[in-house]
Amino acid sequence: xxxxxxxxxxxxxxxxxxxxxxxxxxxxxxxxxxxxxxxxxxxxxxxxxxxxxxxxxxxxxxxxxxxxxxxxxxxxxxxxxxxxxxxxxxxxxxxxxxxxxxxxxxxxxxxxxxxxxxxxxxxxxxxxxxxxxxxxxxxxxxxxxxxxxxxxxxxxxxxxxxxxxxxxxxxxxxxxxxxxxxxxxxxxxxxxxxxxxxxxxxxxxxxxxxxxxxxxxxxxxxxxxxxxxxxxxxxxxxxxxxxxxxxxxxxxxxxxxxxxxxxxxxxxxxxxxxxxxxxxxxxxxxxxxxxxxxxxxxxxxxxxxxxxxxxxxxxxxxxxxxxxxxxxxxxxxxxxxxxxxxxxxxxxxxxxxxxxxxxxxxxxxxxxxxxxxxxxxxxxxxxxxxxxxxxxxxxxxxxxxxxxxxxxxxxxxxxxxxxxxxxxxxxxxxxxxxxxxxxxxxxxxxxxxxxxxxxxxxxxxxxxxxxxxxxxxxxxxxxxxxxxxxxxxxxxxxxxxxxxxxxxxxxxxxxxxxxxxxxxxxxxxxxxxxxxxxxxxxxxxxxxxxxxxxxxxxxxxxxxxxxxxxxxxxxxxxxxxxxxxxxxxxxxxxxxxxxxxxxxxxxxxxxxxxxxxxxxxxxxxxxxxxxxxxxxxxxxxxxxxxxxxxxxxxxxxxxxxxxxxxxxxxxxxxxxxxxxxxxxxxxxxxxxxxxxxxxxxxxxxxxxxxxxxxxxxxxxxxxxxxxxxxxxxxxxxxxxxxxxxxxxxx
Amino acid sequence: xxxxxxxxxxxxxxxxxxxxxxxxxxxxxxxxxxxxxxxxxxxxxxxxxxxxxxxxxxxxxxxxxxxxxxxxxxxxxxxxxxxxxxxxxxxxxxxxxxxxxxxxxxxxxxxxxxxxxxxxxxxxxxxxxxxxxxxxxxxxxxxxxxxxxxxxxxxxxxxxx
Numbered sequence: 001x002x003x004x005x006x007x008x009x010x011x012x013x014x015x016x017x018x019x020x021x022x023x024x025x026x027x028x029x030x031x032x033x034x035x036x037x038x039x040x041x042x043x044x045x046x047x048x049x050x051x052x053x054x055x056x057x058x059x060x061x062x063x064x065x066x067x068x069x070x071x072x073x074x075x076x077x078x079x080x081x082x083x084x085x086x087x088x089x090x091x092x093x094x095x096x097x098x099x100x101x102x103x104x105x106x107x108x109x110x111x112x113x114x115x116x117x118x119x120x121x122x123x124x125x126x127x128x129x130x131x132x133x134x135x136x137x138x139x140x141x142x143x144x145x146x147x148x149x150x151x152x153x154x155x156x157x158x159x160x161x162x163x164x165x166x167x168x169x170x171x172x173x174x175x176x177x178x179x180x181x182x183x184x185x186x187x188x189x190x191x192x193x194x195x196x197x198x199x200x201x202x203x204x205x206x207x208x209x210x211x212x213x214x215x216x217x218x219x220x221x222x223x224x225x226x227x228x229x230x231x232x233x234x235x236x237x238x239x240x241x242x243x244x245x246x247x248x249x250x251x252x253x254x255x256x257x258x259x260x261x262x263x264x265x266x267x268x269x270x271x272x273x274x275x276x277x278x279x280x281x282x283x284x285x286x287x288x289x290x291x292x293x294x295x296x297x298x299x300x301x302x303x304x305x306x307x308x309x310x311x312x313x314x315x316x317x318x319x320x321x322x323x324x325x326x327x328x329x330x331x332x333x334x335x336x337x338x339x340x341x342x343x344x345x346x347x348x349x350x351x352x353x354x355x356x357x358x359x360x361x362x363x364x365x366x367x368x369x370x371x372x373x374x375x376x377x378x379x380x381x382x383x384x385x386x387x388x389x390x391x392x393x394x395x396x397x398x399x400x401x402x403x404x405x406x407x408x409x410x411x412x413x414x415x416x417x418x419x420x421x422x423x424x425x426x427x428x429x430x431x432x433x434x435x436x437x438x439x440x441x442x443x444x445x446x447x448x449x450x451x452x453x454x455x456x457x458x459x460x461x462x463x464x465x466x467x468x469x470x471x472x473x474x475x476x477x478x479x480x481x482x483x484x485x486x487x488x489x490x491x492x493x494x495x496x497x498x499x500x501x502x503x504x505x506x507x508x509x510x511x512x513x514x515x516x517x518x519x520x521x522x523x524x525x526x527x528x529x530x531x532x533x534x535x536x537x538x539x540x541x542x543x544x545x546x547x548x549x550x551x552x553x554x555x556x557x558x559x560x561x562x563x564x565x566x567x568x569x570x571x572x573x574x575x576x577x578x579x580x581x582x583x584x585x586x587x588x589x590x591x592x593x594x595x596x597x598x599x600x601x602x603x604x605x606x607x608x609x610x611x612x613x614x615x616x617x618x619x620x621x622x623x624x625x626x627x628x629x630x631x632x633x634x635x636x637x638x639x640x641x642x643x644x645x646x647x648x649x650x651x652x653x654x655x656x657x658x659x660x661x662x663x664x665x666x667x668x669x670x671x672x673x674x675x676x677x678x679x680x681x682x683x684x685x686x687x688x689x690x691x692x693x694x695x696x697x698x699x700x701x702x703x704x705x706x707x708x709x710x711x712x713x714x715x716x717x718x719x720x721x722x723x724x725x726x727x728x729x730x731x732x733x734x735x736x737x738x739x740x741x742x743x744x745x746x
Numbered sequence: 747x748x749x750x751x752x753x754x755x756x757x758x759x760x761x762x763x764x765x766x767x768x769x770x771x772x773x774x775x776x777x778x779x780x781x782x783x784x785x786x787x788x789x790x791x792x793x794x795x796x797x798x799x800x801x802x803x804x805x806x807x808x809x810x811x812x813x814x815x816x817x818x819x820x821x822x823x824x825x826x827x828x829x830x831x832x833x834x835x836x837x838x839x840x841x842x843x844x845x846x847x848x849x850x851x852x853x854x855x856x857x858x859x860x861x862x863x864x865x866x867x868x869x870x871x872x873x874x875x876x877x878x879x880x881x882x883x884x885x886x887x888x889x890x891x892x893x894x895x896x897x898x899x900x901x902x903x904x905x906x907x
Binding site: 089090091092218219221222223224225226227228229230231232234235237243267268269295296297298300301367368369370371416417418419420421447449450650654657658659660661662665683684685689690691692693695696697698 | 883
C-alpha cells in the first residue's frame with residue numbers, strides 16, 4: 001500500500017515538474033481502490049470481531065466475517081494486514097495492539113503490516129483514545145481475535161492432512177503436523193481456513209508461550225518516520241483542495257463584531273474569507289474568521305491582514321493571577337463538603353503535631369508538535385475527513401449535527417497525530433474545516449498556526465489545594481482535611497457548574513493512604529475558558545499535592561519519605577483497597593531499591609520520591625537533582641512501574657521517558673496566563689517547553705506481574721513533579737509548592 | 747528565465763508568492779511533506795532542512811532568497827534510509843509520534859558533518875533548537891552517538907543534493 005502511494009506521489013511530482021503549477025495530489029481514490037482490490041483479489045482469510053460500543057471484553061461477541069474492515073486480513077501470499085482501531089498519537093498503540101493479535105495468531109511479525117482503521121465504532125468498538133484505556137479494554141478482545149485465526153488455521157491444516165486438530169500446532173506462520181512434522185504455511189492455508197467454523201471460545205496462550213507480548217518489539221512505523229514518509233493529518237493532499245488559516249475569537253463565549261477583509265483579499269493566492277460562527281456544543285468551534293488560499297502561507301498572510309473586532313462577552317475580564325488568588329482563598333476557608341469519614345475535628349483537637357500547606361498549579365496547553373490540522377470535503381450531503389484525531393466518533397457526531405446529515409455519511413480517515421496529549425479528542429478544528437468546505441465548495445485543509453493552537457485550547461485546569469493533617473506523638477497520621485478548587489472538565493458540558501463535583505474530587509476518597517478521619521471539600525471555581533483533558537488530567541495536581549505533602553509530613557514525623565509512605569499504606573485496612581496498597585508499596589520498594597534513595601549525597605544534591613496510582617497503573621519515581629545556583633539539573637530519574645502484564649517493554653519504557661520530559665516541562669516552564677479573557681502566551685518563546693539539554697538519564701523498572709495489563713500513556717506524569725520538588729527541598733532547603741516552580745523559570 | 751532552486755537533486759522553478767518561506771514551497775508546492783510545520787517562527791526546529799549542507803529553518807527562510815541553492819529534505823537525506831543517523835534511529839527506536847523527527851535527524855546530520863565525535867555538551871548545544879514534546883531526547887542522544895561512530899565509514903556523497 002505504501003509503495004502504491006509512493007509511486008503515485010512520484011508520478012504526481014513528475015507531472016507537476018512538467019506543468020509547474022500548484023496541483024494537489026490525490027491519495028484517496030488510490031487508497032480506496034487498493035482496499036477494494038485487497039478484499040476482492042488477494043484476500044484469503046479475514047477475521048473480524050464484533051465489539052459493542054463499550055468494548056467490554058467479557059461481552060465482546062465473536063464473529064468471523066468476510067469484511068474488508070475486520071481486524072485481520074491474511075492473504076494468500078502469507079502477508080497479514082492488521083487494523084488498529086484505536087488512534088495513534090505517538091503512544092505506540094498501533095504497535096502494541098496488533099502485536100497482541102499477531103502473538104495469539106502465531107504470526108510472524110515481519111509478515112505483518114499495520115493499518116489505521118477508519119472511524120467505525122460498530123466494527124472496531126470504541127475508538128475514542130484517551131484515559132490510558134486502550135490496552136486495558138482491548139487486550140482481551142485482541143487476544144481472542146488472534147486466537148480465532150490461529151485455531152481456524154490449525155483446523156484447516158487438520159482438514160488438509162485428514163487428521164485431528166489436536167495433532168497439529170501453529171508456530172510462527174506455519175501449522176505443523178505433530179506426527180510427521182509436515183508443515184503448511186499460513187498463506188497456503190488461508191483459503192481453507194476461511195471455510196472453517198469460527199471457534200466460540202478459542203484457547204488463549206499461556207504466558208510462557210508469548211512471542212511478542214512482554215518483549216521489546218520495535219514500533220511498526222519507524223522506517224517511515226525516518227524517511228519523512230509517515231502521513232499525518234497535516235500532510236493530507238486531495239484533488240481540488242484549498243488551504244485555510246484561521247483566527248479565533250480570543251475569549252470563550254465572545255462574538256464577532258466586525259471584519260474588514262479588503263486587505264486580506266489582496267494577498268496573492270487568497271480566494272475567500274469565511275466567517276465561522278461559534279458552534280455551541282462542547283467540541284465545536286469557538287468562532288472565528290478563516291482565509292482560504294491556494295497555499296497555506298498565503299492563507300496565513302491573509303489572516304494577518306484581516307481587521308477583526310470582537311465582542312469579548314461575559315468572560316472578557318478573566319485574569320489568571322486574580323483568579324489564582326481567589327482559588328487560594330477558597331481553599332483556605334471552609335468549602336463544600338464532598339466526602340467524610342471518621343471525625344476530622346476531634347483528630348485535629350487531639351493532635352501531637354499539625355501540618356498544613358497550600359499547593360497551586362497554573363493552566364497548561366497541550367502544545368503537540370503538530371498543530372491542529374485536518375482536511376474535510378463536504379459535497380452533496382456527504383462528507384469525508386482526514387484528521388489527526390483521538391476520537392473519530394466525536395467527529396462524526398459533531399459533523400452530523402453541524403451538517404445535518406447522518407453519521408454514516410461521514411467517512412473519517414484516521415491519520416496519525418503528531419502528538420495530541422488530549423487536545424485532539426476535541427474536534428473543533430475539524431468542524432471549522434467542514435464549515436469552510438461547505439462555504440467554498442472545495443475540500444479544505446485547515447492548519448492552525450502555533451499561535452492559534454496556544455490561544456484557542458481546551459486548557460488543563462488551574463488549581464489550588466489546601467491540606468491539613470494531624471499526627472500523633474508517634475508520627476502516625478490521624479486526620480486529613482483536603483480542600484481543592486479547580487474549574488472542572490464538567491464545565492465544558494455544563495457551564496453552570498461552579499464547584500468541582502464529586503466525580504472530579506474522587507481522588508481524595510480513593511487515595512490508598514489509610515487515614516481514619518478524612519474530609520474533602522470543593523471550593524468555588526467557575527470556568528472562564530474551555531477546560532479539557534490534558535495528559536494525566538487531574539492526576540497532575542493531585543499527585544503533586546499528595547507527593548509534596550507526604551514529604552512535609554515525613555519531615556514533621558522525623559522519618560524519611562519512604563518510611564512515611566509505607567506507614568500511610570500499611571495503616572489502610574480497607575479490604576477494597578488492599579490491591580492498591582500492595583501495588584503502591586511494590587513500586588515504592590522497587591524505586592527505593594533501584595535509585596539509591598537514602599544514600600549519602602554531595603552537598604547541593606538530593607533525591608526525592610513520590611508514588612501515584614492513576615488510570616489503574618502504579619508509578620513511583622525517584623528524582624536526583626543537583627543545584628546550580630538558583631537553577632537545578634535533573635541528573636537521573638528512576639521510574640518503577642506496575643501496569644500488570646507489560647505488552648511492549650520498549651513502548652512502555654518510552655512512555656515513562658516521555659512522562660519525565662513532559663513532567664520537566666510542566667514543573668519548570670509551562671503556564672498559560674490569561675488577561676482580559678484572552679491567552680497571553682503565543683508560541684514556544686513565551687510558552688517554553690523542555691529541550692534536550694534538560695533531559696536526564698531515565699531508568700525504568702517494571703514490576704513482574706501477571707495482573708491484567710493497564711495503560712501507561714498518562715500514569716508516569718503524576719509522580720515526577722512532586723519527586724522533583726522533594727529532591728530540590730533536600731538539596732537546597734527550599735520548598736516549592738507551586739507549579740511551575742516560578743523562581744527557576746528562564 | 748525564472749529563478750530556480752534544487753531540491754533533493756532536482757531543479758524546480760521558484761514560481762510562488764514573494765516571501766513564501768521555503769517550508770511552504772516544499773510542502774504545498776512540491777508535496778515534500780516530510781518537512782514539518784511546528785511554529786512558523788524558527789523556534790522548534792520541526793522544519794529543519796539543509797541548504798548547501800547547512801541546517802536551516804525552512805519556516806523562516808524565504809524561498810526567493812535561495813535561487814540556485816541546493817536544498818536537501820528528509821526525503822533526500824539518503825535514497826534508502828541508509829544514512830548512519832537513519833540506521834541509528836531505527837536501531838534505537840527513537841520516534842514516538844515522529845512529527846519532529848525529520849527536523850531532529852536533519853539537524854543532527856548537519857552537526858555530524860562538522861563534528862564527527864561530538865561530546866554530550868556539543869550534542870546538547872547543537873540540538874537545543876529542536877523540540878520534541880513526546881520526550882525522545884534520551885534516545886536522540888543515544889542514536890547520535892551510535893551514528894557518530896559509524897559515520898567514519900559512511901560515504902557522505904550518498905546525500906542527494
